Amino acid sequence: MPHWADRALVIALVGGAAWFIAHRAWQRVASARAAKAAGGCGHDNCGCKPPA
Amino acid sequence: MYEGASVGIVDRRNGVLLDVCGSRLALDATMAGAIVVDPTPA
Amino acid sequence: MTRPTLRVALIGNPNCGKSTLFNALTGRRQKVANFPGVTVEWVEGSYVHEGTTVSVLDLPGTYSLSPDAPDEVITYDVVHGRAAGLDPVDVFVVVLDAENLERNLYLATEVLELGRPTVVVLNRIDRLPAAEMKVDVVELIHALGAIVVPSVATTQEGLDRVRHCIARAPDVPPSDLRASGAITDGQNAERRYEWISAVMARTVTRTGTRGTRSSDRVDAVLLHRVWGPLIFVAVMAIAFQALFLVATPLASLLQLGLGSLSDVLRGVLPAGDFQSLLIDGALGGVGSVIVFVPQIALLFLFIGALEDSGYLSRAAFVMDRFMRPLGLQGKSFIPLLSGYACAVPAIMATRTIPQTKERLATIMVVPLMSCSARLPVYTLLISAFVPAVTIGYVLTLQGLALLAMYIFGTVAALAAAAVFRRTLLRSDTRALIIEMPAYAKPTIRVLLSTVWQRVAVFLQRAGTVIFAISVLLWAMGHYPQAGTPSAPVSEEAQLAQSALGQVGHAVEPLVRPLGLDWKIGVAMVASFAAREVFVSTMATMYGVPQHETVHTELAARLRDARAPGTGRPTYTRAAAFGLLAFYVFALMCTSTIAVTVRETGGGWQGARWAALQFSYMLVLAWGSAFVVYRVALALGAG
Numbered sequence: 162m163p164h165w166a167d168r169a170l171v172i173a174l175v176g177g178a179a180w181f182i183a184h185r186a187w188q189r190v191a192s193a194r195a196a197k198a199a200g201g202c203g204h205d206n207c208g209c210k211p212p213a
Numbered sequence: 214m215y216e217g218a219s220v221g222i223v224d225r226r227n228g229v230l231l232d233v234c235g236s237r238l239a240l241d242a243t244m245a246g247a248i249v250v251d252p253t254p255a
Numbered sequence: 256m257t258r259p260t261l262r263v264a265l266i267g268n269p270n271c272g273k274s275t276l277f278n279a280l281t282g283r284r285q286k287v288a289n290f291p292g293v294t295v296e297w298v299e300g301s302y303v304h305e306g307t308t309v310s311v312l313d314l315p316g317t318y319s320l321s322p323d324a325p326d327e328v329i330t331y332d333v334v335h336g337r338a339a340g341l342d343p344v345d346v347f348v349v350v351l352d353a354e355n356l357e358r359n360l361y362l363a364t365e366v367l368e369l370g371r372p373t374v375v376v377l378n379r380i381d382r383l384p385a386a387e388m389k390v391d392v393v394e395l396i397h398a399l400g401a402i403v404v405p406s407v408a409t410t411q412e413g414l415d416r417v418r419h420c421i422a423r424a425p426d427v428p429p430s431d432l433r434a435s436g437a438i439t440d441g442q443n444a445e446r447r448y449e450w451i452s453a454v455m456a457r458t459v460t461r462t463g464t465r466g467t468r469s470s471d472r473v474d475a476v477l478l479h480r481v482w483g484p485l486i487f488v489a490v491m492a493i494a495f496q497a498l499f500l501v502a503t504p505l506a507s508l509l510q511l512g513l514g515s516l517s518d519v520l521r522g523v524l525p526a527g528d529f530q531s532l533l534i535d536g537a538l539g540g541v542g543s544v545i546v547f548v549p550q551i552a553l554l555f556l557f558i559g560a561l562e563d564s565g566y567l568s569r570a571a572f573v574m575d576r577f578m579r580p581l582g583l584q585g586k587s588f589i590p591l592l593s594g595y596a597c598a599v600p601a602i603m604a605t606r607t608i609p610q611t612k613e614r615l616a617t618i619m620v621v622p623l624m625s626c627s628a629r630l631p632v633y634t635l636l637i638s639a640f641v642p643a644v645t646i647g648y649v650l651t652l653q654g655l656a657l658l659a660m661y662i663f664g665t666v667a668a669l670a671a672a673a674v675f676r677r678t679l680l681r682s683d684t685r686a687l688i689i690e691m692p693a694y695a696k697p698t699i700r701v702l703l704s705t706v707w708q709r710v711a712v713f714l715q716r717a718g719t720v721i722f723a724i725s726v727l728l729w730a731m732g733h734y735p736q737a738g739t740p741s742a743p744v745s746e747e748a749q750l751a752q753s754a755l756g757q758v759g760h761a762v763e764p765l766v767r768p769l770g771l772d773w774k775i776g777v778a779m780v781a782s783f784a785a786r787e788v789f790v791s792t793m794a795t796m797y798g799v800p801q802h803e804t805v806h807t808e809l810a811a812r813l814r815d816a817r818a819p820g821t822g823r824p825t826y827t828r829a830a831a832f833g834l835l836a837f838y839v840f841a842l843m844c845t846s847t848i849a850v851t852v853r854e855t856g857g858g859w860q861g862a863r864w865a866a867l868q869f870s871y872m873l874v875l876a877w878g879s880a881f882v883v884y885r886v887a888l889a890l891g892a893g
Contacts, residue, residue, distance in 0.1 A: 230471070230474065230478070230691070237470075237471075237474075237690065237691035237693075238688055238689070238690055238691070239478070239572045239688070239689050239690075239691055240688055241572075241575050241576070241579075241585075
């Protein structure tokens, strides 16, 4: 395998992994925000009463 | 919610094991000691 | 395409077989347990009946429709159509435990009074002969004025009829107990029980004498003030010993498989950075975590079997006496025990504790219980630094060391709880009432599906998050490159030069007092995402190839590592003991932090509790690591 191909594969995999971790973290933040915007308390499936 | 339910005592050696409406409820010694039995007119 | 047209909610007392019925109806596997109140969140599933999609909601168990504990609030909200983000329910299915009919009918009458389409499922009719009871179903239908379907959820008996009745329920005029004059005052519990007693008298025939069940004779021993705790300790000791006897050969087998997989990859891929990334980085990282699947599976199998047999509630009652001086109650004991497997479900299980302060205190200390993710770290360090000496015939020094880790964690958790309950979370300890479910033989199918569910979650993490972290760690350990392809440098020099090495050097002043070096510093920093990453990071840093003996080899390399120049061991036994102490106490798990935030009120309030939890545990971890290291040095473990 030529050196550049080796390098490209490594960059693709490492980049993918970095994107995955960042995406995961962002999803967590976004879902909490969405739940809050929908009138909930911001937690998933919690027993809090919705605002009267 | 057990108000008015009939209660039988199964075992009182280790805390109290009660038979309430056919199911077993275990009470610890503190709670068992705090129970006061009120006689009611038959 | 079918779409959900009928929404069904399952309601019932805790431990009435509701979740088993849910699984049987929908085919979806949900955790089913014999300890009252394990369904701490709702679960949804669906099935198709005659072209209609029926969506089923499994609600937490509740004794009545007046909410007391947080998990009962969920049921209350759904029943009254107040749950956020949920469509109104079309049909209520009340699940009754035939064995505990009298108490179960209380909730049933409350639901029937709502005047909504309702199906009553009389579950566990197979246990009636053993309980020396007979139930007249026709009479029960008359009394309740509602559809009553007998079933045995565990064997799927009567399920077709349940599905059929659910489909018909909206067309059947709802029962109206109030209008029929059965119960006039909805809130009066006494009147309600009078009515229920009358119904019981008409429908139930008891063939035996009340109050002398075979389980009572068993309870006389298991709940005994002396024998009870002793039996409990014996059960735990046997279980932990069995865990290692069975899990170790299985783990070796897995390592063998991983070794041959990496050999195959090495043969297929051309040598280069990419090969190294796949084999040393990804496969090495994921593999070193996967070999712990047997231990984790067995731990869940064991806790699951205890739950399903009904012994766990007895254990909670027995342990109450010991929890009380600490300011906790018997109910706190179940989350603490679950903490041995994983803190995340354990923290969720605290919802069964109705008192806010006792619940918070339990949440705060649960992560101190040694969870399964710590096992890889313990095993690695113990096999590297504790001699494999046999004591007596069965015990080994390494096994005892491992047991000690669990004991340290448990003692710390209990002590921390006592501190919390006497300072920040002070309140009176309430008396304990706990329901003792009848003993039952655990259903193997249900048990195995529970275990598989847990293992699947673990494998999913290994396949996604841990895979990504392993890849990133590999990259951080290889770049910036110290040498050139034509003039390579040694692995160690490369690591020292890399981004990972620089992070390690930055935290070195913090770990130096513990007798550790920057390499361990790197692994510690990396494992703040998840503890098990410690092992994979060390494997990556020491470039241990995936062979059948990856753990043994890594352990040997740690033991034989020599400081450059002096030739003395890099890691002394004292430092390893200190590091073990660090891992016993430190909260290094992002999932736990996330679930603590959620369960302690969410938002800033939850974040504050989580921050407190994280920092007190970090201080405890560093402090005890320091003390252990210094004491061990003084005792000559240098």
